[in-house]
Amino acid sequence: MAQVVTIPTRPARIAALNDRYRHHAAIRVLRDALRDPELGRVAMVSSFGADSVALLHMIALVDRDTPVLFVDTQMLFPETLAYQQEVAAKLGLTDVRIIRATPAAIAAADPDGDLNQTNPDACCDLRKTVPLNKALQGFDSWITGRKRFQAASRADIDFFEEDPAGPRIKINPLAHWTAQDVADYIVNNNLPRHPLVSQGYPSIGCAPCTSPVQEGEDPRAGRWRGQQKTECGIHFVNGKLQRIQPAEAEPAEAETAAFEPVDGQPVIVRDSGFAADDFTGEILDLESDTNLDEANVNFREAELIRIAFPSFTDGRGFTIARRLRMAGYKGRLRAHGHVIADQFPMARRSGFDEVEIDADLARRQPWELWKRSSEVAPSYLTRLGRQA
Ligand code: SF4
Known part of the structure; x- marks a missing residue:
């Protein structure tokens, strides 16, 4: 048998x-x-x-x-x-x-x-x-x-x-x-x-x-902060892939909600909200591949330095900003080009004061998205314990 x-x-x-x-x-x-x-x-x-x-x-x-x-x-x-x-x-x-x-x-x-x-x-x-x-x-x-x-x-x-x-x-x-x-x-x-x-x-x-985590928080609290999402789908919870909708965005502040982007005019994003470009002086423009060691420019004299982001996956501008701040640059630093709301924390950590976007992006990514990001990531000045 x-x-x-x-x-x-x-x-x-x-x-x-x-x-x-x-x-x-x-x-x-x-x-x-x-x-x-x-x-x-x-x-x-x-x-x-x-x-x-x-x-x-x-x-x-x-x-x-x-x-x-x-x-x-x-x-x-x-x-x-x-x-x-x-x-x-x-x-x-x-x-x-x-x-x-x-x-x-x-x-x-x-x-x-x-x-x-x-x-x-x-x-x-x-x-x-x-x-x-x-x-x-x-x-x-x-x-x-x-x-x-x-x-x-x-x-x-x-x-x-x-x-x-x-x-x-x-x-x-x-x-x-x-x-x-x-x-x-x-x-x-x-x-x-x-x-x-x-x-x-x-x-x-x-x-x-991903955002930084405060003392006492769950180590993964900075992942998808402000949303109920906890896993990326590679891992499952209790054998089930979680499908949870993002939390509702917070309402915009009244004064920012009143700001209307105008086609062809830049929109400046700061911690305080969206604004029209109020800078009338001379701007020093740097490309994302600028080599600060080789560029023959006195950066310290510039009132506003604007660094280009040709693509949101190109992070070289963040490095340039960090290096300028580490070298003691105290003027205004502006990121411009393809920067999205969730990169606002990284821009602030890197030393940028503001981001310049076009009207179309400002409509697609309204201020509440940028605000939510700015709230979970303190600026580089705050992190250094200095007055912003
Ligand atoms: S960028 Fe996209 S792939 Fe990466 S964690 Fe966020 S939602 Fe997931």
Whole structure:
């Protein structure tokens, strides 16, 4: 008589894996997961964010040829892109794969790059979930850096869990680590920290959707601040993808609401609201690729310096502004070109006093969007404890 072999279901396999590794340390879970035939072909997915370097370091110790998938939404902070290169080189990771939405998909669904304003779930789907799911198709399991302490929505995660987005298993070696464990590991192994951590970002995502976190707040409170959205769609909560509409925008202040953009005339955005351009002096214009070390100009004398942003994904203007402020420039700094409302916090942090936009953008992105951004990110003067 033939013997009947019962193949365990995926939930049963996951329960058995959690049982088997219950008392294991993170590095052991990681090492065994990369060799366990039950988990098949394994990739790591990393945002190269605030804590990522700890797990990336472990991966490099166990097998530096492990595929590491990095989703570049093309909305990331320039600091994240530079940090990704630095960490990969330092750890000797040999197979970092940059995952992006196709230009055709972006052109079709988000040609102006402002989908994050109108429908952040759709934006995350377009720029993260869809490209990542495509990249994961050759794998049976994937490693994440998720931890229980990060947010209430992650309080129950275990080492192994089902991936509701596909027939794969998610591996969370750091699930039980605390924030202190991560910090200790990074210090003890002398690993580089993401530069934005020291600027109040314990969790770092895309620039338009990430703001600094105040003391005592949930570490992920700065992600999609002011909205009920908590996850990007790569991760699910209690097995369900959350589909929550953005919170209602706050009403505009009366005086700003009264401001009417006029076609052909610039609109100036400041902390106080929209205004017409009142500057009548001489403007020093800098391009986004200006090399301050080589430009033969006395910047200190300029009353107003205007820095061009040819595209919202081009962050070089922020760097120029920071360098001017660090060099002691006290005059007025203005960003102009393709700057959107969610970049207002970064503009203020970088030292800009104001942003110049055209009437069309001012109508599409009214003052309440800029105001909400300015409220969660103090200006560079406030951060330095000086009078704005
Ligand atoms: S985090 Fe924001 S900008 Fe990034 S993909 Fe999601 S909605 Fe878009």
